[in-house]
Amino acid sequence: MYDVVIVGGGAVGCAAAAELAKYQLKVCLVEKESDVCEGTSKANSAIIHAGFDAEPGTLKAKLNVRGSSMMAELSKKLDFSYRNNGAMVLCFDEAQLGELEKLADRGRQNGVPVEILTGAQAREKEPRLSDEVVYALYAPTSGIVCPFEMTLAFAENAYENGVEFRLSTEVTGIEKTAEGFTVQTDRGSLETKAVFNCAGVYADKLNDMAGGRHFNIIPRKGEYLLMDKDAGTVVSHTIFQLPTKMGKGILVTPTVHGNLLVGPTAQDIDDKENTSTTRDGLAEVRAKGSLSVKDLPFGKVITSFTGLRAVGDTHDFIIEESTEGFFNAAGIESPGLSSAPAIAEMLRELLEKRMVLTPKPDHKDTRKGVTHFAALDRDAQNALIKEIPEYGNIVCRCETVTEGEILDAIQRPLGATTLDGVKRRTRAGMGRCQAGFCSPKTILLLAEKLGVGIGDIRKNGRGEVHEDA
Ligand SMILES: Cc1cc2nc3c(=O)[nH]c(=O)nc-3n(C[C@H](O)[C@H](O)[C@H](O)COP(=O)(O)OP(=O)(O)OC[C@H]3O[C@@H](n4cnc5c(N)ncnc54)[C@H](O)[C@@H]3O)c2cc1C
Incomplete structure (x- = not known):
């Protein structure tokens, strides 16, 4: 029995996971794709909006301003790019x-x-x-922010603090039970006391499954x-x-x-x-x-x-307990990226009205992303190559990404299993040639480390459940 099942591994679901991971709760995040950040969170303007645009008094205004004020500190603690x-x-x-x-x-x-x-x-x-x-x-x-780095940072921090991730797992139904909910997926059912609906453009479908007041996305x-x-x-x-x-x-x-x-x-x-x-x-x-x-x-x-x-259809964020124990974070259009950590706080505050949340004494509030070789000075680069020789092999020439970084991206917690997963964690394939040169080598590294054939490596999309998750 979980305390909370979060549906959706975008910026909002992952920020909510990181927020809940601060407490003694059993939490599971379910994502239908094979990686986090495969929905809207991967394709947007990446602006941390100041908050002048939203109608005063709306959730968009309140949560944008709060989220934007949190971003500089979060980017340092969780190691993602923000300027x-x-x-x-x-x-x-x-x-x-x-x-x-x-x-x-x-x-x-x-x-x-x-x-x-x-x-x-x-x-x-x-x-x-x-x-x-x-x-x-x-x-x-x-x-401005890197939306992939930000979402991955929340996800990895949540994972390191004990949140379970079920990737390549689609929620197909939600049933009310005496204790909470049975969440049906295409890979079995989960019992939980509460559900967070962070399903992006599908949040209306999830809300309908739980029988909340109907809205359209x-x-x-x-x-x-x-x-x-x-x-x-x-x-x-x-x-x-x-x-x-x-x-x-x-x-x-x-x-x-x-x-x-x-x-x-x-x-x-x-x-x-x-x-x-x-x-x-x-x-x-x-x-x-x-x-x-x-x-x-x-x-x-x-x-x-x-x-x-x-x-x-309300043109504001829909953040509410729509039926007992079922919480929506729906209609999260822009400025959703800017607001994600503040939306996570609000969801936690709503949950706190339902259950007692006890802080986790050993919670880690920092996380370190992949070390970007090209950003190091020459002495640090040499020291790293001495320690791990794979940092001496450049795989992506456009973005100067080394084999060491790609191996780290694959082997770290919630590691990459696809070409796009490697790209979002390291920038290999993000540059001028758009992965023309580095794809073959990245595919070989993925196949070798995941123990599968090169024909099984996908650019993105659903595949086998991640072994660590
Ligand atoms: C063009 C554009 C520009 C934008 N520009 C900005 C900007 O500059 N600044 C800003 O602050 N915001 C911006 N936004 C908004 C921002 O990108 C979104 O608000 C934010 O990414 C939403 O995150 P999310 O986690 O709610 O959704 P998503 O990232 O879409 O995540 C939802 C996840 O739920 C999963 N899912 C769905 N159904 C199921 C299911 N049944 N079972 C399991 N998993 C499921 C999906 O696969 C997906 O990964 C922009 C958006 C767009 C489209």
């Missing part, structure tokens, strides 16, 4: 100044520092901004272009346009790893699995991105991708 780079929202027409002021006012009500700059002041901070910019809202507390597609590191210094801030009712619009931003990201579009669709990119969508990204920043180097695009926002 406080600041953001600007551009206004191209004097007539739009009122809207920018409304946004600034919302920010002040949410307790977020903001300032309105003239076009000239904005261009002083960001020389490549369009000449058409007449005003800009400046938000110094906005940041509509997938809203967002398409992106990612550019090479050569283009990463075109801007240093995150550059937004004025938001619309469909979201925050097309942005241009550096990533924490030094690439340049432009997107996303916003299109409501029916299919919860449709992460295709389209010619029209990417043309829109180019056209709208070019309104904000001059001469965007589209010749340096290395990949395109799509993420699906989980848009709930």
Whole structure:
């Protein structure tokens, strides 16, 4: 009998797992894919929003501001990349100044520092901004993060503190029992006192299984272009346009790893699995991105991708106990990444009304990710190669990732079992050639360490249950 079963291993489910791992609870996280961070948490803008955009008084506003204030410390303790780079929202027409002021006012009500700059002041901070910019809202507390590193950091910290992970396991039904729930999966059933529904675009289906008040989650597609590191210094801030009712619009931003990201579009669709990119969508990204920043180097695009926002019909986060012992974290669209640790705290507070939570005396609040060889100085690199010779073999030339890092990614707790799993833990395959050169060697290393044939190694997606999990 578990105390809590968490459904979904995205940023929210993994943050909730890390939060519950602070207490003497028996917790299991169930994820239908073969790794954590396979849903929306892997495909988004990676902005830690300052919190000026959300309607004051909403959960989005409250949890965004709280989550964003936690991020710097969490990134140090759990070892994930985060940078406080600041953001600007551009206004191209004097007539739009009122809207920018409304946004600034919302920010002040949410307790977020903001300032309105003239076009000239904005261009002083960001020389490549369009000449058409007449005003800009400046938000110094906005940041950028690596969403894979963040989600993996929460997951590994939870795992090291005793949370069980059942990967490649899909929840197919939920039945109320005298003690709590039977959670049916395609790999057997689990008995639990409580359930956290962190199932992203499928949170409405999970809620229906438990018989909660019905709501719909509509997938809203967002398409992106990612550019090479050569283009990463075109801007240093995150550059937004004025938001619309469909979201925050097309942005241009550096990533924490030094690439340049432009997107996303916003299109409501029916299919919860449709992460295709389209010619029209990417043309829109180019056209709208070019309104904000001059001469965007589209010749340096290395990949395109799509993420699906989980848009709930209340247009706010749905975080509630929907039936006794069944807790929803649903409708977690943007700013869900920024809010994830605060959503986790809120879920724990709701659970605390149901059961007594006793802190775990030996809880570890730090975690160390894969050591990135290229980030070390020469002496540290030499010392590492002396200790573990595999750090002397470069496998991914674009991102300078060594065999030692790939072996660590495979062999560490909740280790990688797929090419994408290795990529998200080490960046092998994230660079200019998009895994053209390093895939064969990475496949060999995966096959050797997992004890399977090379034909069994997948790029991503469901496979065998992870041995350690
Ligand atoms: C285009 C776009 C841009 C965004 N930009 C930002 C941004 O800049 N900043 C920000 O703060 N937020 C942003 N967001 C929002 C943010 O990405 C999400 O709020 C966040 O990733 C949601 O995390 P999650 O854990 O709720 O969902 P997910 O990451 O989708 O995780 C849900 C998990 O549940 C699993 N699951 C589903 N059903 C089952 C089942 N039956 N059994 C087992 N497992 C199941 C799925 O496989 C998945 O792994 C953006 C989103 C999009 C799409």
